[in-house]
Amino acid sequence: MIIMASALPTFTKIGKVIRLNRHGCTNRPFYHIVVQKTKDNQDGPVIEQVGSFDAMPNNKNEKLVALNFERIQYWLSQGAKLSDPVAQLLGLSGFLPNHPRTIIQAWKNRREPPRERKIEAIKGIAPPLDNPKL
Amino acid sequence: MATRAVMFTIGKFRCFPILKNRIAKFTSSSNLLNTSTFDTGYTRDPSEVFFKENVQALLDRLTGRDYEKVFQNRKLGQRLEPPKYELLTQAEVDQVMVEMEVKLKKKLQMPPLLKEREPVTKILSKDAELQGFDNCKYVFIDISQGINDRKREVVVRDPNGVLRDASWEERQKMCQIYFPLPGRQISMPKMFEETHLQDCLDQGQYQFVLDRACAQFEPDDPDYIRVTRKTYNCIDENNKFSTLRSTRHFGPMVLHLVLCKRMDNLLFHFITSKEVKAAADLVRLFHLVWSDSSPSELDEFQLIENYIQGPAVKKPALELAWQTFLEIEKQRLEALSQQNKASN
Numbered sequence: 244m245i246i247m248a249s250a251l252p253t254f255t256k257i258g259k260v261i262r263l264n265r266h267g268c269t270n271r272p273f274y275h276i277v278v279q280k281t282k283d284n285q286d287g288p289v290i291e292q293v294g295s296f297d298a299m300p301n302n303k304n305e306k307l308v309a310l311n312f313e314r315i316q317y318w319l320s321q322g323a324k325l326s327d328p329v330a331q332l333l334g335l336s337g338f339l340p341n342h343p344r345t346i347i348q349a350w351k352n353r354r355e356p357p358r359e360r361k362i363e364a365i366k367g368i369a370p371p372l373d374n375p376k377l
Numbered sequence: 378m379a380t381r382a383v384m385f386t387i388g389k390f391r392c393f394p395i396l397k398n399r400i401a402k403f404t405s406s407s408n409l410l411n412t413s414t415f416d417t418g419y420t421r422d423p424s425e426v427f428f429k430e431n432v433q434a435l436l437d438r439l440t441g442r443d444y445e446k447v448f449q450n451r452k453l454g455q456r457l458e459p460p461k462y463e464l465l466t467q468a469e470v471d472q473v474m475v476e477m478e479v480k481l482k483k484k485l486q487m488p489p490l491l492k493e494r495e496p497v498t499k500i501l502s503k504d505a506e507l508q509g510f511d512n513c514k515y516v517f518i519d520i521s522q523g524i525n526d527r528k529r530e531v532v533v534r535d536p537n538g539v540l541r542d543a544s545w546e547e548r549q550k551m552c553q554i555y556f557p558l559p560g561r562q563i564s565m566p567k568m569f570e571e572t573h574l575q576d577c578l579d580q581g582q583y584q585f586v587l588d589r590a591c592a593q594f595e596p597d598d599p600d601y602i603r604v605t606r607k608t609y610n611c612i613d614e615n616n617k618f619s620t621l622r623s624t625r626h627f628g629p630m631v632l633h634l635v636l637c638k639r640m641d642n643l644l645f646h647f648i649t650s651k652e653v654k655a656a657a658d659l660v661r662l663f664h665l666v667w668s669d670s671s672p673s674e675l676d677e678f679q680l681i682e683n684y685i686q687g688p689a690v691k692k693p694a695l696e697l698a699w700q701t702f703l704e705i706e707k708q709r710l711e712a713l714s715q716q717n718k719a720s721n
Contacts, residue, residue, distance in 0.1 A: 282588035294520065300513040307556055312530075313521035335510075335534045336517040337501055349538075
């Protein structure tokens with residue numbers, strides 16, 4: 244049987260991906276959860292926004308995540324891939340199973356609390372600011 | 378920015394879980410129309426009575442239909458427009474009146490009296506392996522289009538790995554952030570705290586407080602119930618029933634007073650303002666709520682008399698008012714009959 248080249252399905256290496264786009268401003272990240280083509284930059288053209296993730300906890304110590312599950316389901320059915328952070332968020336929300344990265348991170352945090360970086364005061368010059376983030 | 382004129386649509390008159398009948402608790406005051414600040418609450422589920430058709434019809438009749446008051450220009454931070462004058466035929470006028478009737482029904486739609494909601498306790502998953510993944514909780518909301526806010530999925534992942542349904546407060550806050558309703562703030566306005574609420578009520582701002590509570594809270598929110606009951610009791614103590622007449626809040630207030638067995642001030646108000654029909658409707662409502670049957674008397678005067686002799690709490694004042702009213706009626710009828718004789 245002769246198989247013509249044009250009869251074979253062609254796969255492009257550029258797929259669609261659901262990932263976090265960083266918005267917000269300096270020292271204040273805010274992520275949009277978007278569907279984009281893999282090759283586009285994070286500030287490039289966006290096919291659809293399917294949610295948002297606020298990485299800074301609010302005054303009730305909550306991180307707010309909005310997810311349009313209906314549209315995420317649609318794009319997954321169309322073959323979109325998930326980036327790791329988005330997959331982790333979907334795992335935490337219960338939509339997908341828990342991501343191995345979340346489990347590993349939790350284990351690491353329990354074994355040893357995250358290191359706090361401390362800046363030592365230099366003699367003769369003003370002491371460091373009382374900022375826990377530095 | 379003050380209030381929102383219409384909050385509830387027909388769709389929100391949904392079926393709330395009907396709980397078992399509880400024994401009604403009531404206390405009574407023996408003082409004559411005095412303004413004592415006792416709190417007669419009730420443990421009976423008001424939604425069992427509120428949604429009945431005959432009760433709704435009675436409350437509708439009691440609310441009244443003062444078109445001037447319902448459609449008056451209220452200063453709510455929106456742009457006011459000058460009135461339009463049009464020349465119409467009688468048929469067109471009738472058509473406009475029909476449309477106005479529909480608008481009026483919408484404006485006078487009564488916010489429901491419900492029981493306090495039960496706290497949310499559903500746990501979806503307990504993942505001990507996720508303990509300590511972060512030191513703050515993650516709140517997830519489903520922003521799919523076309524879902525009712527009460528059915529929207531809002532879940533919380535706690536730092537101990539438990540995935541649970543969000544509490545009512547978390548849920549309302551998230552829905553307001555992502556799907557804001559006009560007139561509603563994300564956190565409870567300071568106005569509804571006890572001291573500030575008392576200040577507002579002392580100034581007589583009953584309709585403002587109730588409208589804002591309507592916009593801010595869901596009807597089964599404990600805060601909504603607290604604010605509205607306090608307002609209704611305040612109005613009852615100060616006899617300011619005319620402020621709420623022809624507004625959407627009059628019906629729920631009347632039902633609240635009937636359930637508390639505190640309707641005597643209102644009955645006194647109706648008798649002294651010579652609104653016999655309204656007084657009779659109130660007594661009928663009382664019988665419907667407490668004995669679930671319509672009274673057999675068809676004569677309105679007899680109905681009211683039986684109530685005053687029977688279940689009334691503030692008998693002396695009511696009897697006095699009723700006797701005064703009957704005398705005035707008699708004199709009026711005599712004057713009318715003399716007029717008729719003279720004209721014949």
